[in-house]
Amino acid sequence: MLCLQRSRSRSQGVVITTFCKLGFIELRRSVVTSCRAVLLPRFGGAEVLELRDNVNVPDLKSNEVLVRARAVSVNPLDCRMRSGYGRSLFERLLPLILGRDVSGEVAAVGSAVRLLSVGQEVFGALHPTAVRGTYTDYAILPEDELTTKPESLSHVEASAIPFAALTAWRALRSTAKIKKGQRVLVIGGGGAVGFSAIQLAVAVGCHVSTTCGAESIERILASGAEEAVDYANENYELSIEGIFDAVLDTIGAHETERIGTNLLKRGGHYMTLQGESGSFADSYGLVIGIPMSTAILMKKQIQYRYSHGIEYSWTYMRADAEALEEIRRLSAIGKLKVPVEKTFPITQVREAHDAKDKRIISGKVVLEIE
Numbered sequence: 001m002l003c004l005q006r007s008r009s010r011s012q013g014v015v016i017t018t019f020c021k022l023g024f025i026e027l028r029r030s031v032v033t034s035c036r037a038v039l040l041p042r043f044g045g046a047e048v049l050e051l052r053d054n055v056n057v058p059d060l061k062s063n064e065v066l067v068r069a070r071a072v073s074v075n076p077l078d079c080r081m082r083s084g085y086g087r088s089l090f091e092r093l094l095p096l097i098l099g100r101d102v103s104g105e106v107a108a109v110g111s112a113v114r115l116l117s118v119g120q121e122v123f124g125a126l127h128p129t130a131v132r133g134t135y136t137d138y139a140i141l142p143e144d145e146l147t148t149k150p151e152s153l154s155h156v157e158a159s160a161i162p163f164a165a166l167t168a169w170r171a172l173r174s175t176a177k178i179k180k181g182q183r184v185l186v187i188g189g190g191g192a193v194g195f196s197a198i199q200l201a202v203a204v205g206c207h208v209s210t211t212c213g214a215e216s217i218e219r220i221l222a223s224g225a226e227e228a229v230d231y232a233n234e235n236y237e238l239s240i241e242g243i244f245d246a247v248l249d250t251i252g253a254h255e256t257e258r259i260g261t262n263l264l265k266r267g268g269h270y271m272t273l274q275g276e277s278g279s280f281a282d283s284y285g286l287v288i289g290i291p292m293s294t295a296i297l298m299k300k301q302i303q304y305r306y307s308h309g310i311e312y313s314w315t316y317m318r319a320d321a322e323a324l325e326e327i328r329r330l331s332a333i334g335k336l337k338v339p340v341e342k343t344f345p346i347t348q349v350r351e352a353h354d355a356k357d358k359r360i361i362s363g364k365v366v367l368e369i370e
Helices: 076-083 087-093 155-159 162-175 192-204 214-222 254-262 277-284 286-307 321-332 346-357
Strands: 002-008 014-021 024-032 034-040 050-056 064-074 101-109 121-125 138-142 146-148 183-187 207-212 227-230 244-249 264-272 311-314 340-345 364-368
Touching (some): 034 346, 064 346, 076 346, 101 138, 121 155, 155 340, 155 364, 162 192, 162 244, 162 264, 162 321, 183 192, 183 254, 192 207, 214 227, 254 264, 340 346, 346 364
Parallel strands (some): 183 207, 244 264, 264 311, 340 364
Antiparallel strands (some): 002 014, 014 024, 034 050, 064 138, 101 121, 121 146
C-alpha cells in the first residue's frame, strides 16, 4: 500500500511531504522557510537570549544539509560568545544563532551532497566562526561537518560529542600526530574536550595521564587512562611520573603552561585551547589584533624550540570528515562518550546558560528540541 501524506509542523512555514509503504515512512522532500531559533540580539548575560518564531531559514547551498535538530549541546564557546567573545568578528552580524553541536534527522540536502540522504539520523558540529548556529529547529551544516548517528546513541548523547571530540582530535591527531606507545598528558581531563582527548589517545594505544577533579577520577580511569591526579589535593607537578610526547592543556593558565612544557620530552608537542587570537582581536580590532596575536604565538614557538626543544601551538576545533567518521566509529562501539549531566528543553535556554555561567552544573548540558 502506498499513500501520500502532507502535513504542517509546529514551526511556521514547514511543509513535510512523506511517502509511506507497508507502514514504513520515508521522508522524501522538505521545504522550510522559517522556524524557531534562539537569537542573540546583543552581547550580555543569559537574559539576552531570545527564543523566536518565524526566523528565516536560508536556501541550501549545494554542499549543505538541512537538519531537523533534536538535541544541541551547550559548549563553553556558546557562553563566551554570548558574553562578547569574538565581538570583533560577530558584532556587525548580530543577531546570531548560537550553538555548534547538533543531532537530528536530515530534512533536505543540497545538489552536491552525496553521502547523506533525507531521513537519516545524523550528528556533527559547525566551525567556531559559523554565524547561523544550531540552537534552532532546523540547522544547516556542510556535508563534511556531519556523519550518521550511531543507532546505539540517543540524540541527547550524540549531541554532546562532536565539537569537543573534534577539538581534541585537532590537537592530538592532526597537530601532535600521536602514535601507539607514546605518552600523553591531558591537563584538565574532566571536561568534555579533556575527556574526549583521553579516549582518543587510549584508542590509538597511547599511555595517558591526566589531571582532574576528584569526582572525575573513577570515570577517567574506567575509560583507559593509566593515571589520574586530583589537581585540588595533590601537587601534580610532583605526582605525575615521567615525561611525555604530547601535552594537551585545556586550562591554559600560566602555571599549567609552565608545568606542561616542563613535562615534555624534546621534540614533543604542547597544545593549549587558550589561544589569544580572539581576545586580541576583540581588544584591538581585527587589523591590529590578529597580527599582534600571531606575533605572540611565533615568539612563544621560537622561545620553546630553543629553551625546551618542543613544539608549541594554540589549538582550535576544525571540521574534518575523516575525524568525524572515526569519532562516529568509536562512539558506536562505546569507546568515545561525553557524559551529559542535565538536559533542558530549548524553551529554557536562558536557565541552561545561567546554570553554566554560575557553575551550578559543572558537566555537559544539552538542550532538547521537541
